[in-house]
Amino acid sequence: MNTQVLLGQLTIGLVNGCFYAMLSLGLAIIFGLLNIINFAHGALYMLGAFAAYLALQLFGINYWYALVLAPIVVGAFAILVERFFLRRLEGLDHLYGLLFTFGLAIALEGIFRDRFGSAGLSYSVPDQLRGLIDLGFMRLPTYRAWVVVASLFVCISVWFLLERTRYGSYLRAGTENPRLVQSLGINVPLLVTLTYGLGAGLAAFAGVLAAPIYQVHPLMGSNILIVTFAVVVIGGLGSTGGAIITGLGLGVIEGLTKVFYPEASSTAVFMIMAVVLLIRPAGLFGQES
């Protein structure tokens, strides 16, 4: 066993885990409050990456500004989608929300494929984050270290927002019983809109972080979304901490599988999902109802 390979796959796993964590966090809060399985989540992640790419190409806006602006732009787009489309599906079977977001994802991906092709575009690592950090036992690309730090910071901030603020208490209560929360005088329609925007912003942030690592590709979201769904199922709903830990953990497990049994690396997550569903149908951190 080569320790270099092991450590290399571990860091790649950890980086992937960071993306799973950010995306599953957004998916989980959206599902909690809106009761919609947001199939457009991958497309929003893709939009984040493209927003960074286009901002650089068209306006010369650099990575650091993109990191702030892309989530705002994509979040605003999602707010309009919620306000004008998703809201009309309220009260209907959950399937309609799923179908709508699925259709939206296909449409967005189609538009970008038509416009930019499916070869994938490259976005270079910003100058400040080039190079390697020598950890003694291994050399870590600086950008990967940055991804881990930035995404953990964002995940912890979101956790703090949900667990320690007034908005968070509205959101948690709204997830349990939106009708009662509304009759206590809380503006639930606004809460729903903001929460969809927050989830989308989180996906877009992940998309910008991903742009220099993976290629900026119209289908980049579809590929990661399936694993993210598995993460949400494994972690269970109702625990923001659970979504973060499960995302990171599964990334690492996936990385380790690549070292020890590469053939299973793309199925490991789904095997874990099957086992978890058999033992704890509500997920590792979910509450059995």
Added chain:
Amino acid sequence: MSAHVSSPSHSESSAGPIVIRVNDLHAFYGESHILHGVSFDVREREVVSLLGRNGGGRTTTIRSIMGLVDRLKGSIEINGKRSIGMKPFRIARLGLGYCPEERWIFGSLSCEENLLLPPKISDQGMSLAQIYEIFPNLKTRRNAPGTKLSGGEQQMLAIARILRTGAKILLLDEISEGLAPTIVDSLADTITKLRTLGYTIVMIEQNFEFAAPLADRFLVMERGRVVLELDQSELAAKTELINHYLGV
């Protein structure tokens, strides 16, 4: 405590303005027609009890006022504003505090987070200190998760959280249900205290013994209609009729 017992003409002489006016209200859940023309008024500072058997339409009446029913016909005015068609959170902000039968204490929120959840709608609400003075248990359990509280504590919390908002009209659905007698007694004291503080209270009660000494007026509902309306002063004379409707 003596105020309401010794004032049989309370609702006529010392009556304030009408704060809730329900007129010819019909309520529907899907295809089922639940309320068939309910009309009544509630005046400021009044305590009104809705009595009747289960299925008579009492909870639906309260839920209609809160805007939680699929479809309504007729009219409801709260503090002079027609509320049918408004979103529930806007209705609440007209000055209503709603304590549902299921209590709905949020398990993912601590006791104190539950208490602080509803936004203030006026500055007439109680402070946290005042609330903890009335419900000392909630202070000692402030950091416990909402659903780890006992039934009595959850009921107190469900009432306490609507006192902080500044709502002056309280809609209480079956607050005495399923609780130990000592807790029911202390809830009765709480209601008495709230009326002296100037709250208007509409309470649904199965437990007539509990409601009888507390309310100024009683509305008995059956099959979606108000079938009997009584003042506190008429209570003694009409016990038999009430028992007939309540089926005891």
